[in-house]
Amino acid sequence: MAILPFYKKVDIFTKQSEEAKKFSKELKTWLESKNIQSNIFENLSDLEKEENLKGTDLLVVVGGDGSLLITARRVAKFQIPIIGVNLGRLGFLTEINEDDAFEELETILSKPLCISKRMMLRVNLLREGNKILEADVLNDVVVNKAILARIVDVSVYVGDRYITTYNGDGIIVSTPNGSTAYALSAGGPIVYPMMEVFVLVPICPHTLTDRPIILPTLEPITIKMVSKEKDAWLTLDGQEGTQIFYGDEIVVKQSPYYAHIVRTPHKNYFDILREKLNWK
């Protein structure tokens, strides 16, 4: 299978483990042998510089799902297509296995890229009317209590319409992409990743009739901290955490950016669900 001549630059972002770095070097050598220019990025700050990714046709993430999430958050604004080679554990999002990596990449680069555009969330944390934080995430925005806290109360609104006040361990706002992560563990539905909806999932709600809700992205979701509990946290993609306080408001909208995840021709979404979730 011949690699198409218009692929000129395929960069690599590697997890900082010896195994991933070694694999990344082998991948760079292989790409260069095919006349494709390649840089290895090890530091997150490298992904923030647009000049590093100038002309990049594809960014290969060598690591686990966490590395892919980190990369997606940083490069979404540059609309760079990304694909993961799994050197982590589950590898739900990093769908190429290490053993098949060269063969799979050769197949992918012998055709125009098949890209699955995944919606992202834009989250704003407001404190006394001031914006404390703004970020774009691919999986989820989570408000939860810390380990020793008993319960957290959050009131949730769609636009300016009040839904309810959840009392429990917290609340997740997930994208369809993130629906198979924390939201699934908390009893949420699997949502086909190309859909554009918000998935609102309470975590261990005290009111047993509080069930997950799927909402359109037309209006923002606002989560207000109404308990005086001090041990509550806002977590983005399970990776960036900020302590939150009574009166704080978390506003979640659809981000203007999408993650451009490249699909392998050999697996569809249901193959991944069966393989990774141990279905028959």
Ligand SMILES: NC(=O)c1ccc[n+]([C@@H]2O[C@H](COP(=O)([O-])OP(=O)(O)OC[C@H]3O[C@@H](n4cnc5c(N)ncnc54)[C@H](O)[C@@H]3O)[C@@H](O)[C@H]2O)c1
């Ligand atoms: N109880 C839980 O299930 C739980 C608790 C905290 C966070 N998380 C999830 O972990 C995510 C961050 O992942 P990480 O890899 O940086 O941390 P991690 O290594 O702690 O990941 C937790 C697990 O979730 C998997 N995962 C991540 N995104 C996924 C997705 N979209 N679909 C299916 N599985 C996915 C990872 O492979 C890993 O096995 C968060 O976005 C959150 O959804 C899950």
Ligand SMILES: Nc1ncnc2c1ncn2[C@@H]1O[C@H](COP(=O)(O)OP(=O)(O)OP(=O)(O)O)[C@@H](O)[C@H]1O
């Ligand atoms: N180059 C990097 N620089 C800084 N931090 C990184 C880098 N690559 C990965 N990380 C961090 O290391 C964490 C672990 O990596 P990753 O999730 O990819 O591996 P894993 O936990 O083995 O796999 P999985 O998430 O599939 O279980 C990531 O969540 C991310 O926070």
